[in-house]
Amino acid sequence: MPKICWEEHTWPELREAARQGRVVVLPVGTIEQHGPHLPLATDCITSREMSRLAVERCPADAVLMPQVHYGFNEHHLDFPGTIAVDGPTFINYVTDIGKSVAHHGFRKILFINGHGSNVPFLDIAARNITNRTPAICALAPWWTLAEPAVTEIRESEIPGGMAHGCELETSVLLYLRPDLVDMSQAVKDINFPPSKWIYWDLQKSSPVTFMDFFSRFSRTGINGDPTLATREKGERVVECVVNNLVDFIKEFRAREIAQRVDHH
Ligand SMILES: [Zn+2]
Numbered sequence: 072m073p074k075i076c077w078e079e080h081t082w083p084e085l086r087e088a089a090r091q092g093r094v095v096v097l098p099v100g101t102i103e104q105h106g107p108h109l110p111l112a113t114d115c116i117t118s119r120e121m122s123r124l125a126v127e128r129c130p131a132d133a134v135l136m137p138q139v140h141y142g143f144n145e146h147h148l149d150f151p152g153t154i155a156v157d158g159p160t161f162i163n164y165v166t167d168i169g170k171s172v173a174h175h176g177f178r179k180i181l182f183i184n185g186h187g188s189n190v191p192f193l194d195i196a197a198r199n200i201t202n203r204t205p206a207i208c209a210l211a212p213w214w215t216l217a218e219p220a221v222t223e224i225r226e227s228e229i230p231g232g233m234a235h236g237c238e239l240e241t242s243v244l245l246y247l248r249p250d251l252v253d254m255s256q257a258v259k260d261i262n263f264p265p266s267k268w269i270y271w272d273l274q275k276s277s278p279v280t281f282m283d284f285f286s287r288f289s290r291t292g293i294n295g296d297p298t299l300a301t302r303e304k305g306e307r308v309v310e311c312v313v314n315n316l317v318d319f320i321k322e323f324r325a326r327e328i329a330q331r332v333d334h335h
Pocket of ligand 1: 105113114185186187235236240
């Protein structure tokens with residue numbers, strides 16, 4: 072099998088990977104509290120492992136980058152362990168990674184994100200890279216690639232049962248790193264104030280976007296129902312995400328980058 076990890080290549084090997092038009096996959100996580108039953112690295116583990124499993128299945132099409140561990144999560148700081156990076160710093164940092172990747176000749180970059188609040192910042196970073204380099208850059212949070220599995224396995228209420236440290240994330244961790252999950256500490260905690268316009272669920276976005284400090288509505292640090300999580304659910308979700316990711320990587324690799332037209 073060809074090498075898949077960016078940092079394990081020599082420079083001539085990496086030059087060859089760029090010439091082959093491989094897609095560069097950058098997993099992005101966060102270090103933050105996930106309640107009393109999940110590790111601080113939950114979003115790093117999910118994004119990194121799903122990316123790794125996907126790239127391993129299409130090693131001729133992709134390269135896996137070392138992960139970005141820190142992200143935007145100031146709203147979690149009332150709980151110990153959270154490491155928060157300011158939004159503009161995060162955008163600039165990830166944009167710079169993409170600029171370097173493009174500088175070395177790669178033309179397709181894909182962010183696989185594990186943390187909900189990273190999304191708007193990664194979207195801007197991806198646009199920066201597309202706007203300012205010869206490469207194009209796309210973004211997928213893993214849970215948006217998890218259908219139809221999520222609909223099939225879901226038992227928790229909508230909205231709210233799948234948000235943070237929830238049925239979904241806990242199931243995925245039970246599959247990927249069961250040694251880091253303490254189900255004896257898992258409790259249902261869905262106390263994001265109910266509203267027709269503002270709710271929070273990984274499967275369904277509310278019409279109005281709003282996020283508050285976690286300690287204002289969650290006693291445990293989670294929002295969701297992890298008591299419904301199982302390893303089997305996690306395996307189905309991960310399998311679904313990885314299959315969809317492989318499909319997208321192949322499509323993205325083949326995607327033509329059209330010439331821009333200056334109409335002045
Ligand atoms: Zn998470």
